[in-house]
Amino acid sequence: MTRAKRNRLIYNCVTFAVVIIAFIVLQGMIENKTITRALKGQLIPICCWIVMAVSLNLVIGISGELSLGHAGFMSVGAFTGAVISGWLLNAHGMENETLRLVLAIVGGGITAGITGVIIGIPVLRLRGDYLAIVTLAFGEIIRNLVNVTYIAVADGHLVFSFLKKNVPDGARMLVDGASGAVKISKISTFTMGFILVMVTLIVVLNLINSRSGRAIKAIRDNRIAAESMGVPVTKYKMMAFVTASVLAGMVGALYGLNSSTVVPSQFTFNQSINVLVFVVLGGLGNVLGSVISATLLTVLPEVLRAFADYRMLVYAVVLILVMIFTNNPTIRSFADRLLAPVKKLFGGRRSDKGGAQA
Amino acid sequence: MTEVKRHSTTKMVPVPSHSIVPERDLGQQPVLETNHLGIEFGGLKAVEDFNLTIGKTEIAGLIGPNGAGKTTVFNLITKVYEPTNGTVLINGKDTKGMNIVQASRLGIARTFQNIRLFSNMTVEDNVRIGLHNQIRYSMMEGILRLPRYWTKEKRMHREALDLLSIFDMQDLADVQAGSLPYGAQRRLEIVRALATNPSLLLLDEPAAGMNPHETEELMENIIKIRDQFQIAILLIEHDMNLVMGICEGICVLNYGKIIAKGTADDIQNNPVVVEAYLGKRKEEAK
């Protein structure tokens, strides 16, 4: 096995190991009732943000496209999930929570995927900054549209109305326009969250280390060269984008079914920006990094609760400082020299630099 | 121009489009045929009336002063630009309206004047991109790690190493492409292009930045590649030793137009070519 392949294998194993061990430990704490109430409430959200961060990393880190509307896919998944679960319960009397959850998640993934295709086709033709603003625009459009959507169950079937709330009396509202999804029966579980995280890791890591993943990375590194080698650009950009949107939709359903109410204003560009911060701090293209940063940064505001009013301020200052310290060349080279012995331990083969570097 | 040591000794024969091809390729379809090919950028005719036929196993050279339009010709052939005039036929197929990917699938591959490697990927992965359309499996087979994934990846690994061994680079397989020395990066680009299994290989200044020893090696390798893979090679070069040494047919470009076509002997003694490179002799200028 080549050195590169071995390093990749170690990295993947460590990533899975971290997640599995964390799950076992936390599950144990739940059974023993040694877990704090605060942490228990965070478990499902942490799973959600891990999936969001890893899937966004696929788009930004691997495919190289700055998408600022990722929360939009999450919201599509959340509301689809709420509708499917509510409909199955109220129109079909399906009491089995696990089955409803699974169907809601699958439904959320599919609708988010379709949305991803619809958005991807026009968007992926655009250049960098323009693509960013258009994804942001789509995210806001989705939020606006949910605000004026009314879905209810009446007499065993679904009633849709748009812009005006046109539902028969006595209908059970599922999605109530700006009030969002209401009176949801909370069926999300930590186990399902763990499963979704594992699915995301498998899909993303396997995709990256495959022929398609190499094509996606090649397009990111040098688009013209990739095209000249016969690699179709739009196809692979779509692949990354839609895969990420499906994953976001699936975990969106989980997120939605974890609260009794979900409102569209929870999925603004601020949320997309939050996920972006997770991805950049964890390292572009670094899946394990996204897992860790998403976890830490979801838990951190709670931990900082002690600072109460100052906590977001501290968060902002820390963020700025971390960015400066990790990106300023002077500070970087200083840190590199400090870490040189550590790097040598894990380092790959150095090339024979006989001639001058280009 | 100064005397160069070795001349290509292939017997070349004329074909209708005022080009010459090696005699051995006479019965076969030419790998490239351009007719009145040209492109205009807002009034500026970057390339005009470019007619060239390249035989199936010919090593051809495209030379000319800087800014003559040589890379533009490459861009026209590979469909980076859509021509405003004329046609390009690759293995007999018209490339009109095709995009870069479609043209590449017809059997052309190229290297770039300013190296375009996938610098964040390993040397082997760069070659594997070249193999992208040769060894395939679907996205799902990759994600689910079905048996086809394993067999195809193994095959890719073997073939990538085989290709790298042409330039004795198989030991560099795990090195990050961006950290290679300049000459190695150029050689990697050639290997990557070869991996796409082309009928015509376009090399844009392959010897740039190489010392005479490396250039000699490159000349031998280009001939070796042609003989082993039985493909045609068109190269842009400024190094006259290389061009006169291995090119069987040479085309000279100046200000976007062909000023001469022929064998190394023809070109060397052509006064129009000499003038294009060196300018008019002082006495004549007076």
Next chain:
Amino acid sequence: MIFLDNLVNGISLGSIYAIIALGYTMVYGIAKMLNFAHGDVIMMGAYIAFCALQYWNMPPLVSLVIAMAACTVMGVVIEGLAYRPLRQAASLAVLITAIGMSYLLQNLALMIWGANPKSFPASMISIPTISLFGGELKIAGATLITIVANIVIMIALTAFTSRTKTGKAMRCVSEDRGAASLMGINVNQTISITFAIGSALAAVAGILLCSSYPTLQPTTGSMPGIKAFTAAVFGGIGSIPGAMLGGLLLGVIEIFGKAYISTELGDAIVFAVLIIVLLVKPSGLLGKPVREKV
């Protein structure tokens, strides 16, 4: 007359977007970065003007100057502390830092002034409402000032960038930073000046925004900032006339969309138009397509 009413409101709102968009586009063109915190500098400008008017009892014009001065200082300091160390870094890194700066400003405002929305005093604009067409069309003083301010700023900026030495330096730095510094242009200073101008304009925009839409909270700058950024991209990022055009069009489209199609979908319509335009003209209305050399 409703049509004209809407048109005037649209142009007014568009003027505010245009002024904000100018700040974005200038900084993007010259420093090659998206200053996500720009919208929040606007908010700070509005708060400072509010304090000056309400708490320190300064006359309107002085309040304006104080706000502009404070924002200018703020902009230059932010650039020096947070963006300059990242001059060589990847654009995504700078974007995240700008996002952090945005959070910082919002939470600073939250700490200083609290979350309760403040009501921006109408006394800022002391021009009375104009009545046209025999009372049929009423243009508020604030609206009129906004439109006039926009025109003045546009003319001043265009003259500045094409005639003055600093303006030319700004254009050089935006074309080729390396060459500009080799020609003896102080790139750091030029970029600082760009931020200074952009921030001063932000203060003006903040005051105008709150004069027409009097609610002021720490999040007030966020949405207009995003929309103005959209306007800048719409008009062609890096182009000053593009920012002006994009801003005006966006304002008009938003008002008309809310009036004639649906109030809730106003934002969606604006963004939808943006998307359609970018699909047809990928570099924006007045943007120059960048040809990649192969």
